[in-house]
Amino acid sequence: MQKYARIFESVRAVSPLVHQITNYVTVNDCANITLCIGASPVMSHAPEDVIDMAKIANAIVLNIGTLDPEQVEGMFVAGRVAADRNIPIILDPVGTGATPYRTKTAQQLIDELPISVIKGNAGEIGTLRGVVASVRGVDSGGVVGDRKTIVKSLAVEFGCVVIMSGEEDLISDGSRIVGVSNGVPMMGKLSGTGCMVSAVIAAFTAVASDTMDGCIAAMASFGIAGEIATETSVGPGSFKSAFFDAISALTSEQIIDRARITEY
Amino acid sequence: MQKYARIFESVRAVSPLVHQITNYVTVNDCANITLCIGASPVMSHAPEDVIDMAKIANAIVLNIGTLDPEQVEGMFVAGRVAADRNIPIILDPVGTGATPYRTKTAQQLIDELPISVIKGNAGEIGTLRGVVASVRGVDSGGVVGDRKTIVKSLAVEFGCVVIMSGEEDLISDGSRIVGVSNGVPMMGKLSGTGCMVSAVIAAFTAVASDTMDGCIAAMASFGIAGEIATETSVGPGSFKSAFFDAISALTSEQIIDRARITEY
Amino acid sequence: MQKYARIFESVRAVSPLVHQITNYVTVNDCANITLCIGASPVMSHAPEDVIDMAKIANAIVLNIGTLDPEQVEGMFVAGRVAADRNIPIILDPVGTGATPYRTKTAQQLIDELPISVIKGNAGEIGTLRGVVASVRGVDSGGVVGDRKTIVKSLAVEFGCVVIMSGEEDLISDGSRIVGVSNGVPMMGKLSGTGCMVSAVIAAFTAVASDTMDGCIAAMASFGIAGEIATETSVGPGSFKSAFFDAISALTSEQIIDRARITEY
Numbered sequence: 001m002q003k004y005a006r007i008f009e010s011v012r013a014v015s016p017l018v019h020q021i022t023n024y025v026t027v028n029d030c031a032n033i034t035l036c037i038g039a040s041p042v043m044s045h046a047p048e049d050v051i052d053m054a055k056i057a058n059a060i061v062l063n064i065g066t067l068d069p070e071q072v073e074g075m076f077v078a079g080r081v082a083a084d085r086n087i088p089i090i091l092d093p094v095g096t097g098a099t100p101y102r103t104k105t106a107q108q109l110i111d112e113l114p115i116s117v118i119k120g121n122a123g124e125i126g127t128l129r130g131v132v133a134s135v136r137g138v139d140s141g142g143v144v145g146d147r148k149t150i151v152k153s154l155a156v157e158f159g160c161v162v163i164m165s166g167e168e169d170l171i172s173d174g175s176r177i178v179g180v181s182n183g184v185p186m187m188g189k190l191s192g193t194g195c196m197v198s199a200v201i202a203a204f205t206a207v208a209s210d211t212m213d214g215c216i217a218a219m220a221s222f223g224i225a226g227e228i229a230t231e232t233s234v235g236p237g238s239f240k241s242a243f244f245d246a247i248s249a250l251t252s253e254q255i256i257d258r259a260r261i262t263e264y
Numbered sequence: 265m266q267k268y269a270r271i272f273e274s275v276r277a278v279s280p281l282v283h284q285i286t287n288y289v290t291v292n293d294c295a296n297i298t299l300c301i302g303a304s305p306v307m308s309h310a311p312e313d314v315i316d317m318a319k320i321a322n323a324i325v326l327n328i329g330t331l332d333p334e335q336v337e338g339m340f341v342a343g344r345v346a347a348d349r350n351i352p353i354i355l356d357p358v359g360t361g362a363t364p365y366r367t368k369t370a371q372q373l374i375d376e377l378p379i380s381v382i383k384g385n386a387g388e389i390g391t392l393r394g395v396v397a398s399v400r401g402v403d404s405g406g407v408v409g410d411r412k413t414i415v416k417s418l419a420v421e422f423g424c425v426v427i428m429s430g431e432e433d434l435i436s437d438g439s440r441i442v443g444v445s446n447g448v449p450m451m452g453k454l455s456g457t458g459c460m461v462s463a464v465i466a467a468f469t470a471v472a473s474d475t476m477d478g479c480i481a482a483m484a485s486f487g488i489a490g491e492i493a494t495e496t497s498v499g500p501g502s503f504k505s506a507f508f509d510a511i512s513a514l515t516s517e518q519i520i521d522r523a524r525i526t527e528y
Numbered sequence: 529m530q531k532y533a534r535i536f537e538s539v540r541a542v543s544p545l546v547h548q549i550t551n552y553v554t555v556n557d558c559a560n561i562t563l564c565i566g567a568s569p570v571m572s573h574a575p576e577d578v579i580d581m582a583k584i585a586n587a588i589v590l591n592i593g594t595l596d597p598e599q600v601e602g603m604f605v606a607g608r609v610a611a612d613r614n615i616p617i618i619l620d621p622v623g624t625g626a627t628p629y630r631t632k633t634a635q636q637l638i639d640e641l642p643i644s645v646i647k648g649n650a651g652e653i654g655t656l657r658g659v660v661a662s663v664r665g666v667d668s669g670g671v672v673g674d675r676k677t678i679v680k681s682l683a684v685e686f687g688c689v690v691i692m693s694g695e696e697d698l699i700s701d702g703s704r705i706v707g708v709s710n711g712v713p714m715m716g717k718l719s720g721t722g723c724m725v726s727a728v729i730a731a732f733t734a735v736a737s738d739t740m741d742g743c744i745a746a747m748a749s750f751g752i753a754g755e756i757a758t759e760t761s762v763g764p765g766s767f768k769s770a771f772f773d774a775i776s777a778l779t780s781e782q783i784i785d786r787a788r789i790t791e792y
Contacts, residue, residue, distance in 0.1 A: 137306030235509030245763030401570030499773030
């Protein structure tokens, strides 16, 4: 667990700049979680602006939660800058499988950019893998088949780290498969936890020497903060406040003590 | 009150998918309130995406709070799909009366789409009725004339349910007129309560056999949660957290005990 | 301090309408802070809508935090209406210095509109002054040179009030230089405090006979609310709730007792 805690400490020490092209639903939460984990957020989507912002970023997040053509163009422009600069590109394919436009856009982003991490729920990841999956709006309806096999084979196919979120998050870089079991059901009752964790993944992979390790540390840290927040909250409203407090006060000791990570 | 409580229970049981084309100011609150009431939110505005999202939705919300031509085009596209599929279309004509662009857009949406419910404050509803009304930005400045008559006649004219929000919400489908007196003044001090209730109305009408009953149940449930939230809050910030907690923990018993519904 | 408290009381009495063309990251917080201080917010960005909204506003905010060409066009259109009507125009040049598009847009807005107040961090203000400054995303990296001299000379050059936010906020109208030392470090750990204060400045300058005095009163009031909020919060999440509560409950007595204002 020590190595994961050290990545967390690096985020705090380095404060990587995370450029996020993301949806307007959860963008405020993404900005705040980025600050709380110790990194620095910047949001910018216009093709006129993203080149120069991506030039100074340490990682970028592409989240298609409320995509439109102008924003997607901004993602490709920023993504090419990120590719040239060899910084992590995190793709959150929100709602892939729910509409053809989302599915097609996610696939084009994967085809044309050297994505570092794809993070989605079972339905989204299953759709990208081409297996039977169901997505209802932006909620996962599940996937047919062995989840570990799907994640690993997708990681091999796309040459990146793939994260399928769920009760146990499954993470693979094509060779390792790791499960992270931190987190609480309340996180599913709050809009934006999926988007927020992508911002945290970006912050961790920006400073980690190994992208897979950065993803594991990010998923565990995020889930642990959720566990701590439930201790002092009674519903989604008070949970949200407590969650930002918890992730802001998170310590290496908490990560070492509480991380539930399984190497398969 | 039993029938209203049963509609609430249906929302929890069915978890209808509510597709929302809405403003970027309060969109996060709309997503969270939809989750808290037991439904599932999805936000999507681009004409490229909305057809397929509206195809899987159980109700749609059209909220013109921060309208622009692209978004309005998305509303018409999604609205026509919703019309074909016969799912409820909720119109929240935010700021109608404040600018000609808002008034014209609201009228066009009403003219071209089979709107199920129009929910606005006195100034907005009065403007749509063509009576003397005043709107200041997105705040109601009041309306001249008998409020009940205005609501009922507008419902007859447009062939839909009309809700004029206020200290007592007035609801009419053109034959019945019902008042709902739940709620607290604090709800007027928090941005987004008007938008949030439209999302809740969409969730309730998606599962109700009678649209008018769905609206009554929604307005009462929303107001009751507000009343409960004031018991543990001291200002708009703590009220917001407590409100999400309260609506998430709302029970049929609370609705039956606390609903203040008057049939006129 | 009496005169600053009286401006605050005027905001509560008059409830000025503050039209905000702003970023989608912190827009909900800006709407809520405007309500909490006692004013009325309205957000509208489309060129089709802004003329009529600016016609009824008492002040406008132009915040380039997530600018794009359509929004910038809306800023110019609204700004010209505001200029004709002689209402305060507040410019928040978010991220100026971080990208050429932001710097160029801020400069064009200043060149073409009679801006009343420019409020930025050291990096943003320094960039506009043409001194050596650094901006990292939307965070200030500091500025080379005497801060007071920079603020005053920029105020002279642009003929408006200039505010450089920081541990001590520096405010100048070209003749006076005033420092405001209210506020707490926690405000830097919450996304949107910089945007929110611009909304508060707009509300205060809308009712103040002297723009500089309105800015001083706004900065002090905002900082005092932050100080009060830290007394009952443990992290950024609980601080945010407490901050809205505190600014909503703010009194003239608190302003008189706690304002730390230095005339240089």
